[in-house]
Amino acid sequence: MTTSATPRERLLSAAGELFYRDGMGIGVDALCKAAGVSKKSMYQLFRSKDEVIAESLAGSGPVYEAALLPGPDDRRPPRERILGVFERQDLMAAEGNFLGCPFVSAAVELKDPEHPGSVVARRLKQHLTDFFQAELVAAEAEDPGTLAVQLTIVFDGTSARAVVQAQALAGIGTTTAAALLDAAGVK
């Protein structure tokens, strides 16, 4: 982190890292200490810890999506672009610090679907489904809406497996997604 980052930026950056690594139970004291910001400053910038959670999740969305989704120069056909997401997930899970999809983890930990963080998590999780759906429409799949949800389910179940089993995925997400694409005739 550069020293020119504002207290707000430092707080959101520390929050994104700590909430993901240690969970939503991290206290405001630990958060402020990691960010090098006083509690007083934090409460001048954010109404509550809940707001910090929601904003830090919203901020991490584009980073996570950039790591998973094909870039603007990717010209592969829809099926390969979809399977590429699962291949990237496989690589991500192989890294030592993978703790699952940050949006699913946030919703699981917050327990309350109306929590501002859960609302952001739901919106960002939908981005992945929207990406799948747009690709499936381009591939002229018969029921792109349902298949996009099914691929999201495979993605999240694969993430859960990585967390629960704590071992390499060995391509199981890609294989499972490919089986569903095959069954739907998406070539």
Place this chain on the structure above:
Amino acid sequence: MTTSATPRERLLSAAGELFYRDGMGIGVDALCKAAGVSKKSMYQLFRSKDEVIAESLAGSGPVYEAALLPGPDDRRPPRERILGVFERQDLMAAEGNFLGCPFVSAAVELKDPEHPGSVVARRLKQHLTDFFQAELVAAEAEDPGTLAVQLTIVFDGTSARAVVQAQALAGIGTTTAAALLDAAGVK
């Protein structure tokens, strides 16, 4: 809970409920208060909160499995017995207090695969995969091991969807599992 329950039973029962409902961050004070047991008694019965987490998860395993898996009198063919798990999951998720698979939630929240609770969660999650695999062997599926893992992934992704979206699953888990069984020729 009957008043004849021992302090140990009361602690594990309260722990199972509170950890699932409010998360693993629940403090020892709140836990002991809910169980009507002193902290001193708790630490005479369990070495640590981590041990309470692990034992309460282990205790909830059979209850969760009994709610999901077919009973001993179920004589349906393997495919129906497998899909029945997803139908029951659908009903469970439609209940107001569904917060996902307790074993996945525990692993997600604990963050540490070596935590005693994560070790129990991994073992209990494997039971579901083992059930699928035994049914697939009975159905003479070609690669029962891989397909059992894929069905577990669908199960956990569907659970994640219920938590993140906070809306009825409307049979999407069953449909997705059926698509994989169809693709594998399991009739």
